[in-house]
Amino acid sequence: MSESFDVIIIGSGPGGYVCAIRAAQLGLKTACVEKRATLGGTCLNVGCIPSKAMLQSSENFEEVSHHFADHGIVVDSIKLDLARMQARKGEVVNANTKGVEFLFKKNKVTWLKGEGRILGAGKVAVDGTEYEAKSIIIATGSESVPLPGVEVDEKVIVTSTGGLELQSVPKHMVVIGGGVIGLELGSVWHRLGADVTVVEYLDHLVPGTDKEVGKAFERVLTKQGFKFKLKTKVTGATKTETGVKLTLEPAAGGETETLDADIVLVAIGRRAFYEGLGLQEAGIELDDRKRIKVDGHYATNVPGIYAIGDVIAGPMLAHKAEDEGVAIAEMLAGQAGHVNYNVIPGVVYTWPEVASVGATEETLKAEGREYSVGKFPFTANGRARAMAATDGFVKILADKKTDEVLGAHIIGPDAGTLIAEIATAMEFGASSEDIARTCHAHPTLSEAVKEAALAVEGRALHI
Incomplete structure (x- = not known):
């Protein structure tokens, strides 16, 4: 007789593994299918985490090569050890994937090792072994979009x-x-x-x-x-x-x-990945962009089968998938899971970083919505000057009548961290004045956020 679970999640990327942990926390007997030798999906293995490791290492190399002398630090001989840099990246990846494996064991999530295939409502095969589940959640992520005429060999x-x-x-x-x-x-x-x-x-x-x-x-x-x-x-x-x-x-x-x-x-770009999953045979519908079609509760047209993350509509972001994983786990446990899609930040981890949340000026204009803009440059921020990181600015968009923060956009040092304050403010329906009247530590980069909020009403202090 095949083993039975309350929930089987196919895919162990950020959406899948977070969903599995939350479902297990809520008392559901949970399994997660993953064909890689390690957990974590694209993000932890060949995406977000290794790229950030390489970004940090290369940023350090750039600093010592071109900018340390400005701080009075003279390095006579600089050598790039790319093999060691790549090895460190591997160590970072390993620590993260092993961390997810530990969390599975801690929360009693069963890892079904192998390639999953949906046989129909309530049935999943993993490398030929059949399992039953009250609910199946597809979280198989995405893959790189190919370009006609440019054949990838992963070498040149x-x-x-x-x-x-x-x-x-x-x-x-x-x-x-x-x-x-x-x-x-x-x-x-x-x-x-x-x-x-x-x-x-x-x-x-x-x-x-x-x-x-x-x-x-x-x-x-x-x-x-x-x-x-x-x-x-x-x-x-x-x-x-x-x-x-x-x-x-x-x-x-x-x-x-x-x-x-x-x-x-x-x-x-990237596209939804579900090759070999058996969607067509299971009768699961796709939308006009070949993503899995779901309703407001992540349900497909097949009862008991759900989908989250990159395989459905919305921004292809790990944190979006994580929030969806938590939401569907809570729904299946009888709670009220929810994701606010108007407040999902996005970050480009270059230097300077670029971060955004909510509406852009272009979207507000297209909607015909009246808004005010507050901007503050990092050239006028004391901490940014001390860091020699003055490129960029903070930009806050607020409703012209109510002053509710509708969006924010930052280019500058640690923009990805700074955007979290504004995302929190938006989640609670804050006005720009709420941010402006909140005491910010000095000297910090976050003061640029406060000043941009002040600038919405034309009362920035330090410019």
Whole structure:
């Protein structure tokens, strides 16, 4: 007789493993299916965590190579040990994946090792062994979107997975796609000595970001040495003895040109991944963008089968998936799980960082909503000056009549950390004056948030 569970989650990425832990905490007999040798999915194994490890290491190299002397620290000989840097990345990944395995054991979550396949409502096969569950949750994440004419081999034409495993610094890396992944990995290799050219189909970086911030971001990266070819598309790639020859043409059409590179990083986006899961056979419906279609309670059209994270609509962010995992676990336990999709922050972990939450000016204009803007530059922040990190600004958008904070956008040092204060304020329906009248420690970067809130009503103090 097959073993039975209250909940089986397929996929152990941030959405899946957090969902499994929360379900187990709530007393549900829980199992999580994972085919990798380690838990954590793309994020912990080949995505968020290893990329942040490499970003931190390369940032340290950049600091000691170019900026320590400004602080009176003179280093006579600097050498890059890329093998050690890669090894440290592996250690960070291992610590995180082992941590999830520990949490599974602590919370009595069963790890079903192997590839999962849905046999129908209440039935899952894992490498041929059948299991039963009252509820099945799909959390299989996403994969890199391929680009026609550019065949990935993860050696010279790479996705983010191969881009994290390079064993030498390229002379010239071409990044196809001016989004988060491309700019983060481009930053890693640029800091370590590569010339980096970013080719982007649109006329701005990081689609969906506030355009004023996007333009400022482009200026900062250009100052750092990035080269950009905006409004340009890649139509083909040919491998050569020295690397890759790309064929480009204007997005609107026109004369073609070629561009040579040692390494090409394809980072044009990600798409829902559910290969081999048996969705069609189970009768699970997809939406017009090939994502799993769910209702407001994460239920598919098949009773007892749910989906969360990158496989459904919404931003492909680990923390969004985590919140959905908690919400569905609580719903299945008879509680009222909830995710506020208006308050999901997004971060680009370059230096400076770029972070945003809520509405952009563009979306507010499209809605016809009246709003006020408060901005404050890091050049006027004492802590940023002490850090020699004065690029960027904080921008807060508030309702013209009620002063409710509708969105915020930051480019600057530790923007990803600073945005959390504004996200918390928005979650509680705060006004810009609520933020402005909250005492902020001095000297801190967070004072720039307070000053931007003051600036909404034209009363910033330090500019």
